[in-house]
Amino acid sequence: xxxxxxxxxxxxxxxxxxxxxxxxxxxxxxxxxxxxxxxxxxxxxxxxxxxxxxxxxxxxxxxxxxxxxxxxxxxxxxxxxxxxxxxxxxxxxxxxxxxxxxxxxxxxxxxxx
Amino acid sequence: xxxxxxxxxxxxxxxxxxxxxxxxxxxxxxxxxxxxxxxxxxxxxxxxxxxxxxxxxxxxxxxxxxxxxxxxxxxxxxxxxxxxxxxxxxxxxxxxxxxxxxxxxxxxxxxxxx
Numbered sequence: 001x002x003x004x005x006x007x008x009x010x011x012x013x014x015x016x017x018x019x020x021x022x023x024x025x026x027x028x029x030x031x032x033x034x035x036x037x038x039x040x041x042x043x044x045x046x047x048x049x050x051x052x053x054x055x056x057x058x059x060x061x062x063x064x065x066x067x068x069x070x071x072x073x074x075x076x077x078x079x080x081x082x083x084x085x086x087x088x089x090x091x092x093x094x095x096x097x098x099x100x101x102x103x104x105x106x107x108x109x110x111x112x113x
Numbered sequence: 114x115x116x117x118x119x120x121x122x123x124x125x126x127x128x129x130x131x132x133x134x135x136x137x138x139x140x141x142x143x144x145x146x147x148x149x150x151x152x153x154x155x156x157x158x159x160x161x162x163x164x165x166x167x168x169x170x171x172x173x174x175x176x177x178x179x180x181x182x183x184x185x186x187x188x189x190x191x192x193x194x195x196x197x198x199x200x201x202x203x204x205x206x207x208x209x210x211x212x213x214x215x216x217x218x219x220x221x222x223x224x225x226x227x
Binding site: 035041042043044045048058068075088090092101102103104105106107109 | 145147149154155156157158159162202204206214215216217218219222
């Protein structure tokens with residue numbers, strides 16, 4: 001089944017403790033993105049990648065890092081999480097041809113205390 | 114900078130009604146427009162994708178239209194059912210620059226009453 005898989009689904013952590021949210025897709029897509037969703041603010045892009053070793057900042061990149069060493073994986077790294085990074089996070093992927101649009105993962109609900 | 118607006122923010126209708134959700138965008142230089150459905154606390158399910166060269170797409174009881182020149186799209190839901198209750202999100206993908214960036218509206222929360 002074609003899908004984007006995120007892990008973990010739920011995570012509670014403490015301020016300052018480094019964490020990684022993993023994202024993997026099995027559709028051989030070149031494009032991958034991370035979004036966060038907050039009440040009243042909607043979905044905002046954090047980082048995106050157009051291919052292996054090619055990444056760029058989205059609208060809200062502060063406090064996040066990403067890497068794209070393999071085509072299928074696009075982990076999101078929070079080096080020193082803070083409470084304002086408490087949010088619902090989504091990973092998504094797409095091909096450049098865009099005929100099929102974006103496919104989203106099921107989301108990761110992160111709480112930083 | 115592209116901005117996407119969805120009206121209304123919330124909508125409540127009785128079961129069986131036909132309804133229209135609206136999406137507008139400020140920059141007409143889009144690659145495509147995608148409608149999603151999101152259930153509470155869940156992920157996004159793609160409903161319809163319209164390429165910039167297309168006028169509409171249909172899937173079952175759903176029909177999405179696109180008028181690029183006026184910066185508008187509509188999602189028409191026929192014979193609504195309680196199972197249609199969810200938040201509907203519209204997102205556009207721009208030409209050039211960060212082609213990978215989907216820009217979302219804030220959604221329309223639909224409630225269909227039995």
